[in-house]
Amino acid sequence: MILSVGQSHFELGDPAANLDHLRFLLDEAARQSADVLVLPELASSGYLFATPAEASAAAEEIPTGPASRLLAEWSRDERLVVCGICEKSGELLFNSAAVFASGAHLLTYRKLHLFNTEKAIFSPGALPPPLFAFQGFRFGLMICFDWFFPEVTRRLALEGAQVILHPANLVLPYCQAAMITRSIENRVFTATANRTGSERGVTFSGMSQVTGPKGELFFRASGDLRGVLSVEIDPARADDKWVTPANHLFDDRRPEFYTPD
């Protein structure tokens, strides 16, 4: 399976320009024979909205909006793509990641842990991070700051996720190294698609990457690459939870001691 991440600049409040950025990444991913493509958080809209009204003007409904339709179309040829979308649903706005597979909308995840000023714009998600199957493998999904809470990746891994897909708009410098720890402690693959560029004085760190169950860093993009990077992985490798011949990562857990009294 070819796992790809796309990294690009996006334009704040200019969905039409962002469709062009997305088309560039989708074309490049197709050339690289991507089976599964991860694109950044809020790629349809840009990130640093000052007001809900500003975000609403750049939002779309899923799966009927223009970015959704573009992504669904790309996924027709037995591909899966996950992309961050500024989602409008009734009066509410969500920082969402939508999954399209084989031409159809599969599911939408609404970010559970909103970061900083996002709280003034978006409603938080009210459903757990999703697990889904594609081409016989199991994928989990989280968005950006969700990485900070180890419980999110842990839950997905315990449920059987082999690959954690992770659209992001990272501004803090910690995440890329921490995702190696997330891989090791859960024996899963992770794919973080981050964006580049700046908005209103905030710079995004790029360095999109894919990590493996033993902490492998298959690649890490530069801070300003605009493009797609791909690696062939065998997601089934994540099913081996034996850290040593005597240590099974999940069987060795002692959950009775993990919750404070």
Place this chain on the structure above:
Amino acid sequence: MILSVGQSHFELGDPAANLDHLRFLLDEAARQSADVLVLPELASSGYLFATPAEASAAAEEIPTGPASRLLAEWSRDERLVVCGICEKSGELLFNSAAVFASGAHLLTYRKLHLFNTEKAIFSPGALPPPLFAFQGFRFGLMICFDWFFPEVTRRLALEGAQVILHPANLVLPYCQAAMITRSIENRVFTATANRTGSERGVTFSGMSQVTGPKGELFFRASGDLRGVLSVEIDPARADDKWVTPANHLFDDRRPEFYTPD
């Protein structure tokens, strides 16, 4: 508060020689004005026992054994020391860390997550990782492979630990980087005291370190240092759980979504 970690080689099955190694580290820590000293796992005994009988011959009772008495004596002058001890209790052996403060035995923690061949030697702990106070600050304690399970540090942090003390005999290459993630995701200090040298073909990685609540790496020893490294810290910095002006690390948790159905 001066937080120190001691790193040394130890001799397998030679408690008398290890008392000398410990004396060297204790003297050096005193010269560095240590308030809190962390020493490696199984420092009293060496690590890679082939049989329980071999381990039993190098084990001691806590707090009446010779290493315990040495550590208690060192702690008399308003100091705290935690050290890994091969503990004998009745017929059982434990991979333990004993805490001595102000001349007295404060508590013993028995490792919850035994690594690899340790399972053939030691009984696992049956009590949660401990939280304790010293000089007005709050400390948590875990041993080596416990780091692999993010729930351990998380529990201690949720209970209020400001500094995680972490005796270790590390052989895998992952832990030192992962402890930076443990610091960030919990906003705590961590102090990992690792050993050096080899036993029966297994090499320990050294690189003892102290990390801070924002992922600071205050120092990291070389792979083969025999000595003590110290840093002055303000444990109260760990009480600030605000990751951004809008994100409180603990208040932002969504535990209702963290456990698989």
